[in-house]
Amino acid sequence: MKLCDMHVHTASSPDAEIPASELVRMASELSVGTVGFVAHVDFHPSDYCYGGFSEPDYMKELDLAESAGVRVLRGLEVGEPHLFMEKAESLFTRSRYDFVTGALHWTEDGLIIDEKPFLQGNVLEIVEKYYTDTLKIVKQSPINILAHMGIFRRGMARAGLVVDFDETLLFPSLMQEILQTMIRRRIALEVNTSGLRRPEKTTYPSSSVLRLYFKLGGRMVTVGSDTHRSEHVFFGLGSGHSLLKSCEFNNYGYFLKGEYVNTPLLCN
Numbered sequence: 001m002k003l004c005d006m007h008v009h010t011a012s013s014p015d016a017e018i019p020a021s022e023l024v025r026m027a028s029e030l031s032v033g034t035v036g037f038v039a040h041v042d043f044h045p046s047d048y049c050y051g052g053f054s055e056p057d058y059m060k061e062l063d064l065a066e067s068a069g070v071r072v073l074r075g076l077e078v079g080e081p082h083l084f085m086e087k088a089e090s091l092f093t094r095s096r097y098d099f100v101t102g103a104l105h106w107t108e109d110g111l112i113i114d115e116k117p118f119l120q121g122n123v124l125e126i127v128e129k130y131y132t133d134t135l136k137i138v139k140q141s142p143i144n145i146l147a148h149m150g151i152f153r154r155g156m157a158r159a160g161l162v163v164d165f166d167e168t169l170l171f172p173s174l175m176q177e178i179l180q181t182m183i184r185r186r187i188a189l190e191v192n193t194s195g196l197r198r199p200e201k202t203t204y205p206s207s208s209v210l211r212l213y214f215k216l217g218g219r220m221v222t223v224g225s226d227t228h229r230s231e232h233v234f235f236g237l238g239s240g241h242s243l244l245k246s247c248e249f250n251n252y253g254y255f256l257k258g259e260y261v262n263t264p265l266l267c268n
Ligand SMILES: [Fe+2]
Pocket: 077, 103, 105, 147, 148
């Protein structure tokens, strides 16, 4: 059985380097049978990818990547969809995509993958505000997947802080409300493995969140490497599967034309 990576950026994203056709070629060599491509659609004025999305260019790139051996899924990563989804939707035609992910990179504290907010503010308040905005996203936004929940640990690690706290214990009702809302609205929870290649050495979200999601009845999960460059390509997918198994999941999935497709986790 082949792996599925649901978070792969192509050269169409300003912060990524590899053309989709090249990524598909690499997938066929690395037992990755399904690639969920995403392009950044960002409207926060200070974001590096602000104004960088062109649907015609992205579609052309994905058309060139279509291949007999690898399933190509067309996706988007919309930044702060609770604030910018309407603007984003003016740039794309939903029916052309298999899935849309929502991502939170900016809060009122700034860019939370950066160390600055954590050097300047109260850490727990920053984290609580991150999850309060996450709740707004999952309540309001027409998304299929919530991307990299808990990615603020990247900023915390950059600030030299310890990241192994458990938000399900710190903010139990907030975390439960987020996950229950996702379950009710059929928004999948992404296990983003990019943190495994960074100093924080954890997935986003971490295992305690995955366990709570499972306990509440959540079963819609995707696994994504957040590939941007050659050294990231399909990184950590196997570890993502092992983590999900250890949290009692048997399946994960992908989205095809907006519908969640359940598939068994690969067991070692
Ligand atoms: Fe992201």
